[in-house]
Amino acid sequence: xxxxxxxxxxxxxxxxxxxxxxxxxxxxxxxxxxxxxxxxxxxxxxxxxxxxxxxxxxxxxxxxxxxxxxxxxxxxxxxxxxxxxxxxxxxxxxxxxxxxxxxxxx
Amino acid sequence: xxxxxxxxxxxxxxxxxxxxxxxxxxxxxxxxxxxxxxxxxxxxxxxxxxxxxxxxxxxxxxxxxxxxxxxxxxxxxxxxxxxxxxxxxxxxxxxxxxxxxxxxxx
Numbered sequence: 001x002x003x004x005x006x007x008x009x010x011x012x013x014x015x016x017x018x019x020x021x022x023x024x025x026x027x028x029x030x031x032x033x034x035x036x037x038x039x040x041x042x043x044x045x046x047x048x049x050x051x052x053x054x055x056x057x058x059x060x061x062x063x064x065x066x067x068x069x070x071x072x073x074x075x076x077x078x079x080x081x082x083x084x085x086x087x088x089x090x091x092x093x094x095x096x097x098x099x100x101x102x103x104x105x106x
Numbered sequence: 107x108x109x110x111x112x113x114x115x116x117x118x119x120x121x122x123x124x125x126x127x128x129x130x131x132x133x134x135x136x137x138x139x140x141x142x143x144x145x146x147x148x149x150x151x152x153x154x155x156x157x158x159x160x161x162x163x164x165x166x167x168x169x170x171x172x173x174x175x176x177x178x179x180x181x182x183x184x185x186x187x188x189x190x191x192x193x194x195x196x197x198x199x200x201x202x203x204x205x206x207x208x209x210x211x212x
Binding site: 001002003005008012014016017018020047048049050051052053054055057083087088089090091092093094095096097098099100101102103104105 | 107108109111114118120122123124126153154155156157158159160161163189193194195196197198199200201202203204205206207208209210211
C-alpha cells in the first residue's frame with residue numbers, strides 16, 4: 001500500500017480534498033481513475049487515505065507523464081463532474097521528489 | 107484542514123506509514139509532533155489522513171527548515187521510538203512544490 005517508487009528524482013501529485021455529501025457515483029469514478037492512471041505511461045504508484053480530509057498522492061516519472069494524465073479525456077470529464085458533485089474543496093500540488101527514505105520492520 | 111500554503115515554490119515532506127498494533131503513547135506523540143512542527147521556523151502547514159495507510163504531508167519554506175525540523179531533539183527521539191513501537195513500515199519523501207491549483211465551491 002506504500003508505493004514502491006524508483007530511486008529519485010520523480011514527481012508527485014498531491015491531491016488533498018474535502019468531499020461534499022453527494023456520494024452518487026463517487027466510488028466508481030474513484031476506482032476507475034486509479035485503474036486508468038495505472039495504465040498511463042510514466043505512472044509509478046499511488047497512495048490514498050481519507051478520514052474527513054482525503055489525501056491521494058500519485059507518483060510519476062516526469063512532468064510529461066503528468067501532463068498526459070491531465071489531458072486524458074475520461075480524467076478531464078471526471079474532474080469536471082468532481083467540481084460539480086463530489087468535491088467541496090481541493091488543492092492539487094505538483095512536486096519534484098529529490099530524496100526518499102524507507103523503514104521496514106524486520 | 108487543507109493547508110493554506112503560499113504561492114510556490116515551497117517544499118513538501120510526504121510521510122506515508124503503516125502502523126503496528128501498538129497504540130501506547132502514539133496519539134500523544136503524534137499530537138505533540140504537530141504542535142512542535144508548527145513552532146518551527148519555515149513551517150507552512152500540515153495535512154493528515156489515515157484509513158489503514160496513513161499519509162501526512164507537511165509543507166516548508168525551504169530545505170533548511172526541513173533540516174532543522176529533522177534535527178529537533180524531541181522529533182529525533184520520537185522517530186527512534188516510532189521505529190521501535192509504532193510503525194511497521196514507512197516511506198518519507200522530500201519534494202519541491204512548483205505548481206498548485208485550488209478549487210472551492212461557491
